[in-house]
Amino acid sequence: MDFTNEVKSAIEPLVQDISALCQIDSVEGEPKPGMPFGEGPAKALAAALAMGERMGFRTENFDNYVGHIEFGDGDEMIGILGHLDVVPAGDGWDRDPWGGQIEGGRIWGRGTLDDKGPLLTCLYAMKILKDLNVPLKRRIRLILGTNEETNWGCMDYYLHQVKPEMPVAAFSPDSEFPVTFAELGMLQYTLTRKIDEVINIEGGSAFNSVPSSAKVILPEALEAEVRQAVSNSKDPSIYQINVDGGKLQLEVTGIGVHAKDVHEGRNAISYMMDVLGKVSVTGQLKEVVDFYNAHFGTTVFGEKMGISASDEISDHLTLNIGKIQAVDGKLTIYCDSRIPVSIKVDDIENAVKQKIQGTGYTYELASKENPLYVEKDSELVSTLMEAYRKVTGDMESQPMVSGGATYSRTISNCVAFGCLLPDQIDTMHQANESLEIDKLEIWLKVMVEAIYQLAK
Known part of the structure; x- marks a missing residue:
């Protein structure tokens, strides 16, 4: 008709x-x-x-x-x-x-x-x-x-x-x-650890969105190191440094896309952590930065988490960090993976749980969907x-x-x-x-x- x-x-x-x-x-x-x-x-x-x-x-x-x-x-x-x-x-x-x-x-x-x-x-x-x-x-x-x-x-x-x-x-x-x-199958979860120090860090808004912005507050004494690390980064233009009242605020502008297209975006949290890894931060913030860079970095296919996988039908597994926040004595990282149709979601979940054993982080499932x-x-x-x-x-x-x-x-x-x-x-x-x-x-x-x- x-x-x-x-x-x-x-x-x-x-x-x-x-x-x-x-x-x-x-x-x-x-x-x-x-x-x-x-x-x-x-x-x-x-x-x-x-x-x-x-x-x-x-x-x-x-x-x-x-x-x-x-x-x-x-x-x-x-x-x-x-x-x-x-x-x-x-x-x-x-x-x-x-x-x-x-x-x-x-x-x-x-x-x-x-x-x-x-x-x-x-x-x-x-x-x-x-x-x-x-x-x-x-x-x-x-x-x-x-x-x-x-x-x-x-x-x-x-x-x-x-x-x-x-x-x-x-x-x-x-x-x-x-x-x-x-x-693809979907696995969304949080990784949480206790903190008893003030950590002013935030970025992102949801599991399934690549964060377009992130920021952290550091001591002003780190200004020279931060500026050097930014200068040596892949794209210094995405970083903004503001110093006021003895504090330094580092802001990062990413490219926000849907988590399913994570490779087309630029995760502001990950690029912030990349710079922080080259700066002499201390205490629990350093522990957070070291954990993040060891398990995620700026990769998007789960290589550092040990869950990289692919198949002929649906290509690569992806891993997006959609949000990070430090509130009420807890630091929480929000993770989203899309999993090839021939791979069991439960197997990826078990691999994540095993990977974080002994790190001080607690795994909590948010959502799990089998592939279609x-x-x-x-x-x-x-x-x-x-x-x-x-x-x-x-x-x-x-x-x-x-x-x-x-x-x-x-x-x-x-x-x-x-x-x-x-x-x-x-x-x-x-x-x-x-x-x-x-x-x-x-x-x-x-x-x-x-x-x-x-x-x-």
């Missing part, structure tokens, strides 16, 4: 709804009664469900853990799994990360790409099919999570407490086009590839393997599908996250075609 006219008519209201939804700061917060992940995610869920109700869909909110929007009839169902929570804004923005600003042919704000923009694109695709009364044999259900960026407690609640009907096929618009048929693998020639992957190719004419792009972890791995017969196009700038988890409005028409056409093909 040809949905061109309906897609064009939908772009302006879609832009406005994405802008509105991205004005809600839905970073996970402190739990409150009836708000398991804080006010922001609950507010975003209510707003998205209200949009679905406005369009005439059936909606349901499951205790502010998760919601869904559904239409159609039939014994079978197609699922679309997205999320409304976002990572913290971080530093380096030129615009208000919660402004939803529409300017320069873009929508600016945290969540425009990950995952509010793609999720609402799917909602509008459903609306087009509904408004045209397109005959479908399967129902369509858009599932809205609120805790994807941390520990997926929303989906755990949905699957084990709500115990919903399972779709016969599903996708998650939380990655890239064309189709991701395999996702769906055959490239399966009906689901083939159908989605056909929809993508029909709309875009791109016959060169092939099904992909990703280090990203999407809801696709929570249910069977589900893969990640869109929405980032091969020629589209990826600013997920970065400063100035934004969505080019002229890409929305392609997004929407692909999603209408894909949903139609899966449900007809």
Whole structure:
């Protein structure tokens, strides 16, 4: 079917709804009664469900853990799994990360790409099919999570407490086009040690983001050493030294990207530690610096931790240090690994535990996800590839393997599908996250075609 006219008519209201939804700061917060992940995610869920109700869909909110929007009839169902929570804004923005600003042919704000923009694109695709009364044999259900960026407690609640009907096929618009048929395993954990000295060090904001900034406060007496170490570093321009009141503050500017693309970023914490390793810091700060450089350094493939691994399907294991902080007598390092599909996540976890024995650090698991693998020639992957190719004419792009972890791995017969196009700038988890409005028409056409093909 040809949905061109309906897609064009939908772009302006879609832009406005994405802008509105991205004005809600839905970073996970402190739990409150009836708000398991804080006010922001609950507010975003209510707003998205209200949009679905406005369009005439059936909606349901499951205790502010998760919601869904559904239409159609039939014994079978197609699922679309997205999320409304976002990572913290971080530093380096030129615009208000919660402004939803529409300017320069873009929508600016945290969540425009990950995952509010793609999720609402799917909602509008459903609306087009509904408004045209397109005959479908399967129902369509858009599932809205609120805790994807941390520990997926929303989906755990949905699957084990709500115990919903399972779709016969599903996708998650939380990655890239064309189709991701395999996702690496994921292991997120913290390494914590006690400290009884004042250590003023911080950097990063989340497990799954490469830190774009880090800083440490040192005695002013170390100024000459710090300046020399910075001068001898690979890129002195990323360091800033400020001296005031007998203290020296060293700030580092990195390149923030999603942890799945860690090799494309520059970890501000790691480059800060690299310089500190060449300075005569003392006490427990020296112990922290020595531990960090011995176990992580500026490497990104887990070599120093002793967990380097790869396979033919999914390439290298990666290791990102997403955050470091020293508060309340504890220093904590936040670690995120993406693990090749043929390697057991438990084996990597055991290797990490063994590596840190005797170091004074305590291991605590934050999240562990097994890999996803769906055959490239399966009906689901083939159908989605056909929809993508029909709309875009791109016959060169092939099904992909990703280090990203999407809801696709929570249910069977589900893969990640869109929405980032091969020629589209990826600013997920970065400063100035934004969505080019002229890409929305392609997004929407692909999603209408894909949903139609899966449900007809």
